[in-house]
Amino acid sequence: MLVPKLKIEDVRCSFDVEGDFPLTVLDGIDFSVNENEFIAVIGPSGSGKSTLFNVISGLLTPDSGRVLLDGTDVTGTPGCLAYMMQKDLLLPWRTILDNVTLGPEIAGKPRSEVQADARKLLQRFGLDGFESFYPAALSGGMRQRAALMRTILCDRQVLLLDEPFGALDALTRSSLQEWLLNIWHDFKRTVVLITHDPDEAVFLADRVIVTTSRPMCIKGLVAVPLGRPRRRDVTTSVEFARIKGEVLDLVTSDGSKMAAAGTIRTSADRGSSSEALLS
Amino acid sequence: MSRRSGQLNEGGLVAPGFVLLGLLIAWEAAVRVFSVRTYILPPPSGIIERLIADWPLLASNLHATLVVIGLGFLLAILISLILGILIAHSNTFRRGVYPLVIASQTIPVIAVAPVLVIWFGYNIVPRVLITALIAFFPLTVNVVTGFRSVDRETIDFVRSLGASRLQVFLKVSIPTAMPFIFAGLKVSATLAVIGATVSEWMGADRGLGNLIFVDTSQLHTVRVFASIALLSACGITLFCLIVLIERLSLPWHYSDQAIGIRLRVMPGRARRPRSTDS
Numbered sequence: 319m320l321v322p323k324l325k326i327e328d329v330r331c332s333f334d335v336e337g338d339f340p341l342t343v344l345d346g347i348d349f350s351v352n353e354n355e356f357i358a359v360i361g362p363s364g365s366g367k368s369t370l371f372n373v374i375s376g377l378l379t380p381d382s383g384r385v386l387l388d389g390t391d392v393t394g395t396p397g398c399l400a401y402m403m404q405k406d407l408l409l410p411w412r413t414i415l416d417n418v419t420l421g422p423e424i425a426g427k428p429r430s431e432v433q434a435d436a437r438k439l440l441q442r443f444g445l446d447g448f449e450s451f452y453p454a455a456l457s458g459g460m461r462q463r464a465a466l467m468r469t470i471l472c473d474r475q476v477l478l479l480d481e482p483f484g485a486l487d488a489l490t491r492s493s494l495q496e497w498l499l500n501i502w503h504d505f506k507r508t509v510v511l512i513t514h515d516p517d518e519a520v521f522l523a524d525r526v527i528v529t530t531s532r533p534m535c536i537k538g539l540v541a542v543p544l545g546r547p548r549r550r551d552v553t554t555s556v557e558f559a560r561i562k563g564e565v566l567d568l569v570t571s572d573g574s575k576m577a578a579a580g581t582i583r584t585s586a587d588r589g590s591s592s593e594a595l596l597s
Numbered sequence: 598m599s600r601r602s603g604q605l606n607e608g609g610l611v612a613p614g615f616v617l618l619g620l621l622i623a624w625e626a627a628v629r630v631f632s633v634r635t636y637i638l639p640p641p642s643g644i645i646e647r648l649i650a651d652w653p654l655l656a657s658n659l660h661a662t663l664v665v666i667g668l669g670f671l672l673a674i675l676i677s678l679i680l681g682i683l684i685a686h687s688n689t690f691r692r693g694v695y696p697l698v699i700a701s702q703t704i705p706v707i708a709v710a711p712v713l714v715i716w717f718g719y720n721i722v723p724r725v726l727i728t729a730l731i732a733f734f735p736l737t738v739n740v741v742t743g744f745r746s747v748d749r750e751t752i753d754f755v756r757s758l759g760a761s762r763l764q765v766f767l768k769v770s771i772p773t774a775m776p777f778i779f780a781g782l783k784v785s786a787t788l789a790v791i792g793a794t795v796s797e798w799m800g801a802d803r804g805l806g807n808l809i810f811v812d813t814s815q816l817h818t819v820r821v822f823a824s825i826a827l828l829s830a831c832g833i834t835l836f837c838l839i840v841l842i843e844r845l846s847l848p849w850h851y852s853d854q855a856i857g858i859r860l861r862v863m864p865g866r867a868r869r870p871r872s873t874d875s
Contacts, residue, residue, distance in 0.1 A: 377757055399757075401757040403753075420755070421758050
């Protein structure tokens with residue numbers, strides 16, 4: 319049997335809020351990702367998508383459930399996957415070259431070798447000539463490309479991208495999406511991307527996972543049978559519109575249908591009452 | 598990132614230099630016009646004359662004071678780093694010790710000085726201790742603030758790369774805290790000069806503080822001013838030295854200058870657009 323690259327097994331996670339009952343954030347998340355597949359996770363903001371990534375990356379240990387990488391249990395073990403967070407988080411005291419090589423440096427690889435490797439890739443990431451600049455001198459799009467280059471240089475099989483283009487303007491975002499597809503095509507990685515933009519999800523991914531708001535569980539999966547390599551003009555095709563419509567239907571579908579389908583669990587009520595308490 | 602404090606840039610020293618010169622000329626003129634007695638207020642020219650005439654005596658006392666300043670300042674840095682890092686990283690220390698450190702600042706160190714002399718004798722030890730006690734506090738507060746301002750998300754990110762706690766501390770915490778530490782060092786450096794002077798005043802057989810004490814009692818006001826001028830020069834030099842080290846070790850913190858230097862080094866890059874996406 320084929321072992322999936324990444325398998326998330328019934329992950330549940332809750333936080334203790336000031337008061338008596340725990341706030342359930344992840345309520346039985348279960349999915350798997352195949353090798354070199356591009357998965358997008360889409361759901362309402364504040365639904366716990368970042369918490370899910372913190373669990374997958376090993377930063378957060380879930381209350382129950384497992385994260386399997388190539389069949390090996392990596393739950394609560396940071397450093398097994400490459401994680402790119404919403405903010406670029408470039409270290410302001412390091413030059414671009416020193417920033418993008420942070421991953422191998424922490425892994426203990428020799429600095430000169432790592433930097434030589436990185437220099438060869440600068441052009442590919444549109445950063446050649448900027449390697450000795452500090453991040454403060456770069457535009458938002460360049461910083462994000464540097465952050466992605468750093469993620470790629472970590473040399474992990476699976477990339478977790480948490481709304482990597484969320485803070486950028488629409489034009490920059492659109493050009494970076496196409497560029498990301500090229501990079502993904504060249505470097506052959508397995509990608510899980512969080513987004514709240516249905517266009518971005520459908521344009522980039524092989525499959526789109528639609529989630530509910532907190533407590534988060536999976537509403538459904540939409541396959542994206544668009545050909546590769548994809549160009550921007552695919553977004554105006556009838557097929558693209560149909561898939562996007564399918565995703566939007568799932569996003570906006572209400573909970574009652576879900577409850578009938580048995581996807582929402584009993585703790586949902588507890589979760590929504592705690593949400594009311596928080597607001 | 599915008600340009601931070603610019604104490605040492607070229608224009609920075611010229612303007613205060615002119616103001617100081619003007620003040621000195623006004624001082625000189627006032628003393629001459631109103632025929633003020635020298636033991637009340639000596640003219641700047643008289644002070645400079647005295648500086649030259651009594652240089653061997655002043656220099657040997659300056660040397661003694663510099664040793665106290667240096668040792669006291671180093672001790673203050675050591676105390677502040679240990680205390681500050683412990684307070685910043687341990688909740689127990691922050692709750693239990695930090696309030697006491699703050700409260701300790703209400704104790705007049707000058708009043709404690711004679712007690713220290715009783716404990717440690719008539720030697721350099723109480724002087725160094727007093728200097729450190731006066732100088733450590735602003736640095737400690739800045740060390741705490743520096744290590745507390747480390748970005749949570751950045752730590753999570755570096756941990757996600759598989760970094761150990763030590764690697765997080767070395768690669769994230771220390772660089773984040775450095776600008777704060779330098780700000781504290783600047784304040785503490787000037788306090789160290791004051792501390793050393795006070796300590797020599799309270800009980801010493803040498804040093805500029807002691808010389809001022811002796812000269813005042815003999816109404817030798819000109820030399821008192823000469824000593825004050827030397828002490829002030831010590832403070833300024835120490836301060837500028839720290840600013841210089843800061844500039845050299847934190848080029849990213851002065852990113853305007855960092856880019857400026859780079860543009861001058863690589864003129865071809867100066868005309869390159871700042872961004873290629875816009």
